[in-house]
Structure formats: structure tokens, C-alpha cells
Amino acid sequence: MCRIMATHKRILRALRRGPARRNLFGPVDREQLHVEYQAALQKDLEEASRRWGFDFISDKPLESDDFKWEGVPGAKVPLLYRSCMHDLGQAGGQRAAEAAVKPKGGRVGSPQSEKENIPCSPERCENDLENLEKTPERRENTGLKRKQTNITDFYQAKRRVVWMPPKSGE
Amino acid sequence: MELLCLEMDTIIRARPDPNLLCDDRVLQSLLTIEERFLPQYSYFKGVQKDIQPFMRRMVATWMLEVCEEQKCEEEVFPLAMNYLDRFLAVVPTKKCNLQLLGAVCMFLASKLKETRPLTAEKLCIYTDNSIRPQELLEWELVVLGKLKWNLAAVTPNDFIEHIVRRLPLPEDKLALIRKHVQTFIALCATDFTFAMYPPSMIATGSVGAAICGLQLDSADQSQWGDSLTDLLAKITNTEVDVLKECQEQIERVLMSSLREGRQQQQQQQTQRGPSGKGLDELDQSSTPTDVRDVNL
Known part of the structure; x- marks a missing residue:
């Protein structure tokens, strides 16, 4: 049994390489990194535009066989789409609301495989990142918690009118 | 009247759920869907030009050390490696960006699995500040896009x-x-x-x-x-x-x-030299193998 204990001590040693805080592959070219990031986002955005038939940069529908887009006033979209969750300030929230449109008819994406996400446009993300730079601390008591969404944000609450058997004890 | 707050700095875990663990359908479902989350190609033979197998090992070892030192949940490291492999299978990556990718993958896996996830700042410190939180967050978005936001991968x-x-x-x-x-x-x-x-x-x-x-x-x-x-x-x-x-x-x-x-x-x-404290440091290992504390 001692042999086994020793073995496992050695596995750990084998996996360790001095202090965990270290730079592995030399300096990072920041400018190049940023260029690549912009390019990657741009590419994602173009793919999403093709996929959804919608130009996400100018917030305009594109000619597309798959989707027909229809504008909806900001006040009519569910709460979730109205305010931005990072407390971006009025401008950001407003913008998100104006941008919301809903697909009408058209192809319904196959349920599991093809639901791709729409990346933000680069400008919009820049704003986000300013605010996100501090990730929440573990013990921090954040007052910025997002409001819990209720099912009634999406559906109107109605009193139940069908007859229900009285609960026991009533 | 005195009010006491009994909340402690401990991480609350759900108890093992017999409904999940004792039902054969759960295992069967896991077996059915697991292949969906495998990397598509053996990427060292095609996609990747700049990075080589030994570099993956370097970044993996570093990630494991960070996860251990931060006492992450066990599945964080394997999940992060799944993200890393899936990303590398589709995106040609330079070796100087590999550590950034590793940090992003830990960031995502930790957020998915932990009640108190690793922060961007902490991860950047572990790269010896070779990357900044801003970059980590930017690339998080890129990685998410490439993984099609499918983060709940099946792990061993x-x-x-x-x-x-x-x-x-x-x-x-x-x-x-x-x-x-x-x-x-x-x-x-x-x-x-x-x-x-x-x-x-x-x-x-x-x-x-x-x-x-x-x-x-x-x-x-x-x-x-x-x-x-x-x-x-x-x-x-x-x-x-x-x-x-x-x-x-x-x-x-x-x-x-x-x-x-x-x-x-x-x-x-x-x-x-014999007086170096290298071995003591090595002995103060944490998860996942403090087996030697267990009485055999």
C-alpha cells in the first residue's frame, strides 16, 4: 500500500512545473491580437448575416428566401430584450430595443443542430467590454444583479377561470 | 433579539441525486450524445501549422496547475480541454496565442461549472500578465462563437x-x-x-x-x-x-x-542544492490527488 501512496505523490510531481504563474510562449503581439479579434468577429458576423438574412451592423433585413423580417416597436418586445443586462446606460438599452425584430414565417431552424448565435457587432462589444473588465469578485456583494425574469414578462398573467377542486383543508 | 448570519464561505454542493445516478436512461443518454462534443479533426495533421503536440501538453499542464491551485471543481479542467481541442480543430492558432486560448477555456468552463468562477483578472495574473482581462473577454466571445455556444459538453x-x-x-x-x-x-x-x-x-x-x-x-x-x-x-x-x-x-x-x-x-x-525548498513546494499539492492523506 505504501507503494501506491508513493506512486500518487509522484504523479503530482510529474505534472508540476514550478510556479503556476508563468508565461508559456513568450510575449503576445497585442496589436496583431486585436486585429485578429476584429477579423474573427467580423467573420462570425458575416456568417450570422448570411444565416439569418439580416444585416446586424446596419440593423436592416437582407434579401433572403429563408426569413421575412418585420419591425416591432421597442415597447412591444419582452422585457428581456429591452434593457441591456450590464447596465450599459440608456443608449445601449434603447438601441437593443429598436433593433429587435421578429422573424415571420419562413424556415424554422432545425431544433438542435443549427441554432447559431448572433455575435455582437464590434462597436457594440467595445462598450460592453469597458464595463465587463472587472469580473465579479468571489466575495463581493454586487448590487448590480440582473432582475430575475418572470414568466409573466413574456405572457400575460391571467386568473384561472376553469373550475378547480377545492384544496384539502379549504 | 440577535440576528445571526450563518452563511459561510463554503461552497454549497447539491447532494448526489439518486434520480439521476440510479436511472439507466441517464447513462444511455450520455452515451448517445457524447460524440457530438468531440473535436472534429486530429488538428495537428491539418489545421495547425504553428503549434505542435508538445505545446498542447505545455498549456494543458499549466491549466491543470491553475485549476488545482484555485481548487476548481474536478470537471473544470477536462471541460476546458474539450473547448480548447474543439477550437483548435477549426481555427489555425499561433503558438503565442495558445496560452490566451487556454485561459479563455478555463474561464468558460469555470463559469459553467462553479458557483464562484475564476475571474478574468486572476487568470491574467496566472499568465504572468502576458494577457489583459480585456483581451480575455474579447477572445471569450470568439471562442464561444466557434463552439457555437455548445458549452455543456459531456466529460469523462x-x-x-x-x-x-x-x-x-x-x-x-x-x-x-x-x-x-x-x-x-x-x-x-x-x-x-x-x-x-x-x-x-x-x-x-x-x-x-x-x-x-x-x-x-x-x-x-x-x-x-x-x-x-x-x-x-x-x-x-x-x-x-x-x-x-x-x-x-x-x-x-x-x-x-x-x-x-x-x-x-x-x-x-x-x-x-540540498537546502532548496523545491520538494516541499511540490509536496504541498492540493486536488485532485491528496490521496496520501487517506489512511490506507
């Missing part, structure tokens, strides 16, 4: 309980066996050989290796009926030969890791 860790509870193992050894299995799974995640294997096979092979390693299989041969490997193979519908090969591979990786560790240890000893 998801299978441990399902396998272990179907084996006739002594109750008092279960905790120890789990630890060993977790260690083997982590070891497999550092080695590219296993990157394309289904998680269920890695889990089954690791359980086999753990039981053999602890010599629980030889203690009482009669209780196993069929051999251990046959039983294991049945649980996860793996072919016996394939499983045997996998288990042997795990044992080989283990041996070579141990050999490497021994060499490094000797090097450090000669570099630092």
Missing part, C-alpha cells in the same frame, strides 16, 4: 458515478477510487492521444486503471465473476479489446509522466 467525469456504482466495490474504498479515477482523467486530458476518444471510454479505462492500481481486483477474484474489463465494457457498451487498449495506454502515460517527474525532480535538486 460525468460517467464516474454511473460506472462506479455498477461495480461490486467495497464501500470504504469508494472515495479513494474516485480520487484516483479523477487523477487519471486529468492525466488523459493532458495527452493528445486521448483527445478524440469518447469520454465514456476514458472514464471506463480510468476506472479500470484505478482498480488495478489499487489492487482491488486481485484481493477477491471471485466477486468479479467475469473479469473486470468485461464488466466495465458492458457498462459503457465499449468493445473489450478497445477498452483494454485504452487502459494500457492510460497506464503507459502514467508511467512516462512518473519517469519525467523523477528526472525533473533530480534536476531541481541539483539546481537548487
